Amino acid sequence: MNETRTTRTSGPTIKDALTRARWWARLALALVVGCVLVVAGGAGSGGWLVLLTGLAGLALAGAGVWWMLAHRGGARFLGGVVAVATPVCVLVLYATSGLWVVAVGALALWAAALASARASLRGLRRPKGTHGRRTPPPRRPVLIMNVRSGGGKVVKHGLAERAEALGARVVLLGTGDGWDDPVAEARKAVAEGADLLGVAGGDGTQALVAAVAAEHDLPFLVVVAGTRNHFAMDLGLDRTDPVRSLDALTQGVELRVDLGDVDGRPFVNTVSFGAYAEIVQNPAYRDAKAATALEHLPELLQGQAGPVLDVRADDTGLHAPQALLVSNNPYARADPIGGGRRPRLDTGLLGAIGVRVDGPAQAAELALLGERASGITSLTSHRVVVEADRDRIPVAVDGEALELPTPVVCTVRPRVLRVRVPKHRPGAPYAPPTVDWRRVVRLALGRPDPRTIKEAYDV
Known part of the structure; x- marks a missing residue:
């Protein structure tokens, strides 16, 4: 990303990339089989208990976190105890029963399988970084x-x-x-x-x-x-x-990037609606972020406070998300908590991530499935319109607390901003995509779908 590059993926280059990707995909599947065999091989000493206990513990911890955030007093304390004590109990069970060897082996194989699968998908990318020109x-x-x-x-x-x-x-x-x-x-x-x-x-x-x-x-x-x-x-x-x-x-080069617009106000990163936007309105948030969030989250998560949002991203509707993040160009992963990063800043598209978790069960699903959980919706669009049951709603624009009249319209202005950056710079860190095992299997079998080859997974 540091200098202007012209790379063409044609002829032998595609063939070589497919060959490498196929072998990475086959390695990933072999490691998955190895993980299953390790668990199955330990079945006599409770190997399957490793898997079931670990998954149940993760789900229960997720439910405990939701209970802690959505309640106050004794209920919050109980949720915190469950969130902390459950992983500890699982680890103690593994250690005392001798299952830790099986657990460590299975986790290591699964981590290696994920890394190989990402290498397979990443190996087919076309270089699509925001290229600079000398000025x-x-x-x-x-x-x-x-x-x-x-x-x-x-x-x-x-x-x-x-x-x-x-x-x-x-x-x-x-x-x-x-x-x-x-x-x-x-x-x-x-x-x-x-x-x-x-x-x-x-x-x-x-x-x-x-x-x-x-x-x-x-x-x-x-x-x-x-x-x-x-x-x-x-x-x-x-x-x-x-x-x-x-x-x-x-010593610089010039990039052409997009600029977001929310009701005539520019933004370079994100516009937030819902829970986060409500919380940052509080003057105490700057000096006591965690305490302020804990104070306001119960009413926001249970729908007792805050506006009811109705979102339309181009032709797709999203009703009543508890939190909505609209970004100037989509993030690589639907990870509103971790922040993530954007592989491109010049696609001419907005990203939209909606979150709705209605109870402990959905919180447990979120802990198990991450961004694939039903409570998270990830979209891309040219225009996002946010309506509500109120005339004005809190909005956080690049972290700044505002209040805007509804409907709030978010758009993007493609490549209008000329950004001058150092010619020699570290480059943006790689943000690995979510592993799609269907594509990995097709690659391993030598039958990649056209979308796998065409789409870019990296900058």
Whole structure:
């Protein structure tokens, strides 16, 4: 991803890729058989008990977590005890009965099978990273830096001084008690002749300035100085070293990426509705995230608080999700808790992940099946419309708490943003796809379906 690449998958390349993928798929199936044999071989000493006890324990722990989040008082305490004690009891059972050897062997084989299956699917991908093109360095760059963002990274790393040494003009936000408008500063910089706009700050500030850059077709530069830096991660920047972001001023390449829009407001990462959006509205959330979430989740999960959402993603409807995440380009996996990453930022599509868990049974299913559980819906679309039983609903746009009138419309503006990034950068981490065993079996048998070859599983 670091440099412009042109790769064609044709002729012998496809044949070689299919051969490698077939052998990885066969290895994956062989490891699955080995896992079954290990469990079956230990059946005399309770081998099948290993599998059943482990699955039951995982399901019970998931139900305990839901009970803890959806209740207060003694019920919450009991749910927490179940969530913690169940895995401990399973481990004690394995240790005292001598089944730990079977359990460890089966888990190791299953993990190896999953890794081989992913290698098989990943081996057929076509290189589809967001390719950059070389452009001359900017002559009059302006960087807007929020000194409060990311716990003070601008000051800690001396970003303003380093940027000025490279020829940039720096505008500092957050130095006073009032609120500084990054959009006004960006427009002022454009009026004074800036040929590049950059931001050292959170994703919300980045989105606002990015919209101004896109409006004037100017390059946009991201300096990794926020808290989580999801946009920077998906651009392949080094999140551990904000100083390296400034290399784009002198040695950079330009990417064309999409920009999300929610009711006329830009976003670079996500728009959240439902439980999370309700919780971040609370002023106490910034200083006590866990305590604030635990205080409000019971009513939100049981439907006693918050609006009832009705979602339409293009032609697909989704009724009453407890939480909805709309992203600027789809995430590789439907993992709203883990965050994940986006393999592409230029597909022209929105991702939509809806979550609804109505009780302990669905929570147990979620613990067992993960993103394949019935409580999680993952969609891609060009337009997402969110209606509700209220005139206005809480919305979190790139983590910023807002309240917007319904219906709320999310769209994406394809490839309108020119992002300048360092020529040499780590690249975005690989996000493995969910393993589809039907495709793996077909590959192993030498009969891959066209979708397996055509679709990309990696950047």
